[in-house]
Amino acid sequence: MKKQKFPAYYSIWHKLGHYGLQYSANLVLAFLILPILVIIPLSFNVEPYFTFTEGMVTFDPDAYSLRWYEGMINDPNWRLAIKNSLIIGVFATLIATILGTMAAVGLSSKNMPYKRLVMALLLSPMIVPLIIIAAGMFFFYAKFGLAGNYAGLIIAHAVLGIPFVIITVTATLTSFDRSLYFAGLSMGASPLKSFFDIVVPMIRPGVISGAMFAFVTSFDEVVVVLFLAGPGQRTIPRQMFSGLREQINPTILAVATVLIAIAVMFLITLELLRRRSDRLRGLDEHA
Amino acid sequence: MTTQGATDYLSFSNIQKSYDQKTLVVKDFSLNVAKGEFLTLLGPSGSGKTTVLMMIAGFESVTSGDILLDGKPITSTAPYKRNIGMVFQNYALFPHMSIAENLAYPLKVRKMPKDEIDAKVKEYLELIELEHMGGRKPAQLSGGQKQRVALARALIFNPSLVLMDEPLGALDKKLREQMQLEITRLHKKIGFTVIYVTHDQTEALTMSDRIAVFNDGVVQQCAAPDVLYEHPENSFVADFIGDNNFVNGTIVAEDGDFVTVKIANAEEEIATKRGDCGPIGSACRVSIRPEKLFIMPHEPACDNKINVTYAMRLYVGDFIQYYFKLPDGKDIVVKVLNDHEAPKFDEGQPIGLTSLKQHCTAYAAT
Numbered sequence: 001m002k003k004q005k006f007p008a009y010y011s012i013w014h015k016l017g018h019y020g021l022q023y024s025a026n027l028v029l030a031f032l033i034l035p036i037l038v039i040i041p042l043s044f045n046v047e048p049y050f051t052f053t054e055g056m057v058t059f060d061p062d063a064y065s066l067r068w069y070e071g072m073i074n075d076p077n078w079r080l081a082i083k084n085s086l087i088i089g090v091f092a093t094l095i096a097t098i099l100g101t102m103a104a105v106g107l108s109s110k111n112m113p114y115k116r117l118v119m120a121l122l123l124s125p126m127i128v129p130l131i132i133i134a135a136g137m138f139f140f141y142a143k144f145g146l147a148g149n150y151a152g153l154i155i156a157h158a159v160l161g162i163p164f165v166i167i168t169v170t171a172t173l174t175s176f177d178r179s180l181y182f183a184g185l186s187m188g189a190s191p192l193k194s195f196f197d198i199v200v201p202m203i204r205p206g207v208i209s210g211a212m213f214a215f216v217t218s219f220d221e222v223v224v225v226l227f228l229a230g231p232g233q234r235t236i237p238r239q240m241f242s243g244l245r246e247q248i249n250p251t252i253l254a255v256a257t258v259l260i261a262i263a264v265m266f267l268i269t270l271e272l273l274r275r276r277s278d279r280l281r282g283l284d285e286h287a
Numbered sequence: 288m289t290t291q292g293a294t295d296y297l298s299f300s301n302i303q304k305s306y307d308q309k310t311l312v313v314k315d316f317s318l319n320v321a322k323g324e325f326l327t328l329l330g331p332s333g334s335g336k337t338t339v340l341m342m343i344a345g346f347e348s349v350t351s352g353d354i355l356l357d358g359k360p361i362t363s364t365a366p367y368k369r370n371i372g373m374v375f376q377n378y379a380l381f382p383h384m385s386i387a388e389n390l391a392y393p394l395k396v397r398k399m400p401k402d403e404i405d406a407k408v409k410e411y412l413e414l415i416e417l418e419h420m421g422g423r424k425p426a427q428l429s430g431g432q433k434q435r436v437a438l439a440r441a442l443i444f445n446p447s448l449v450l451m452d453e454p455l456g457a458l459d460k461k462l463r464e465q466m467q468l469e470i471t472r473l474h475k476k477i478g479f480t481v482i483y484v485t486h487d488q489t490e491a492l493t494m495s496d497r498i499a500v501f502n503d504g505v506v507q508q509c510a511a512p513d514v515l516y517e518h519p520e521n522s523f524v525a526d527f528i529g530d531n532n533f534v535n536g537t538i539v540a541e542d543g544d545f546v547t548v549k550i551a552n553a554e555e556e557i558a559t560k561r562g563d564c565g566p567i568g569s570a571c572r573v574s575i576r577p578e579k580l581f582i583m584p585h586e587p588a589c590d591n592k593i594n595v596t597y598a599m600r601l602y603v604g605d606f607i608q609y610y611f612k613l614p615d616g617k618d619i620v621v622k623v624l625n626d627h628e629a630p631k632f633d634e635g636q637p638i639g640l641t642s643l644k645q646h647c648t649a650y651a652a653t
Contacts, residue, residue, distance in 0.1 A: 182379070183381070185345075185346075187440070188367050188370065189367060197392075202383065
């Protein structure tokens with residue numbers, strides 16, 4: 001018997017709606033992904049153009065090269081930018097993850113006063129336009145000698161990353177059964193020991209994905225860097241930004257391709273960590 | 288409240304609890320518990336019984352009053368220093384640890400040497416008959432197995448007291464009965480002191496040494512199960528423990544421990560034991576258990592006779608439940624064992640019910 005695609009009660013309008021939704025969803029996906037994918041082949045262009053050459057379309061091996069990747073690696077500006085992005089990203093993520101997790105735990109306690117107000121304040125860096133935050137930080141941080149050095153940028157990026165950690169950790173905490181924590185206490189574990197032995201393993205997926213978001217936020221960020229960074233703290237997005245203005249060539253496409261690869265690797269790692277931690281938490285019945 | 292010997296192992300004196308500084312959830316809680324006793328706090332939901340448990344465990348603060356454990360006040364001791372085991376309704380097993388790791392956790396926290404921990408874990412796994420499941424994660428166990436692990440985990444570190452917060456609430460009926468036996472068996476074998484919280488009276492009656500019936504933030508009565516069932520002190524306890532009938536009436540005569548009550552809307556008078564009812568002339572409710580009433584003419588030699596009309600009957604299986612109407616229109620239920628040909632009546636047919644006077648108790652009208 002042939003499998004029916006639609007329930008028998010479907011009218012022509014139901015079917016039209018079904019296909020309409022399907023096509024528009026595909027279209028949205030295409031508009032999201034194609035501009036990113038198109039960068040990848042162009043970054044291997046042998047010519048210093050941003051368009052497909054005849055050789056590229058006919059898959060002539062001579063039309064492709066790694067010269068922009070070489071250029072990226074050999075250019076001291078790009079090397080510094082990559083180093084800066086990693087240093088700032090890692091430390092900002094560390095700070096954002098620790099503070100954000102602590103804030104989320106505090107905010108989910110039922111004894112926390114002014115919960116909504118504090119939550120709104122902590123999440124405001126996500127909502128307030130970045131340019132306003134950046135300008136504010138510039139004037140404020142300058143007074144404390146935090147403009148034009150790593151410390152200032154790390155703090156600024158940590159502030160931008162904290163809301164992501166708070167949101168993801170709070171989400172995992174809502175499904176956390178508080179009686180587990182009480183059980184730890186009743187067995188004689190101090191509050192701190194109960195927290196690390198019982199709460200942390202349970203909320204780890206939220207902490208990890210929050211940390212990833214915080215890192216990507218710092219890694220992508222250009223506005224705050226434009227305001228706060230001195231010449232020594234140029235990050236990758238900042239270098240791309242000036243590259244676009246000064247010497248426009250496919251090196252930035254090569255950098256973009258590397259960034260896309262990093263982002264994809266991040267997402268895959270995230271998913272693997274999530275699965276592993278679900279298994280460790282005993283949520284997977286077939287473990 | 289009790290006259291037993293050394294009943295002051297755990298004692299509560301005038302405990303009060305308020306969450307909002309205005310209304311008291313626990314109004315006045317005083318109770319003594321003996322070492323090795325199985326004491327149940329029984330009450331409807333919202334009666335404050337879980338709050339009492341949380342105050343013993345230290346997860347809730349005490350607004351006023353004192354809790355003494357083995358002669359020492361514990362209200363100012365941090366929860367993790369009280370050495371009190373706890374079994375939660377949702378088991379609260381650590382899902383990221385295996386069964387053996389769950390059992391070992393309280394011992395590890397106490398820095399017991401590893402070989403002693405292993406021996407103890409093995410002993411308790413055998414005790415709950417899960418010796419081959421030590422390596423499994425909680426998610427791979429059934430509800431009953433999980434609760435056995437939770438129980439073993441609360442006992443393994445020799446706590447001075449074990450608290451159980453409706454531990455069988457999430458299990459189905461069959462499993463619940465099995466676990467009742469299991470808990471009773473462990474209690475007999477190890478002899479720990481238990482404070483058990485439940486709203487299920489069958490559970491309370493079958494497992495406890497004593498039951499404290501809790502309502503409106505006050506202990507209504509604290510006694511052994513049979514005393515509670517047969518001699519309830521007030522009409523809340525009479526109503527809450529087991530099934531009961533209440534017949535409205537007025538007290539017309541007194542005779543020592545017995546009173547005579549005229550049934551509402553009728554001429555009959557019945558003799559009953561004195562409960563917490565008032566003096567002659569005051570309104571009262573007479574409680575008579577459904578199994579202590581007989582349908583005429585089977586037991587004509589009883590003290591009391593009440594005229595009623597037949598309404599309907601329910602076939603329950605081991606017994607049959609008859610519904611009759613009292614003269615004032617209220618229902619009265621009679622349980623008859625299903626051991627012979629059960630009588631059949633027509634709707635509205637006048638019937639006489641009889642009872643012994645020691646099975647009737649008059650309480651103050653509410």
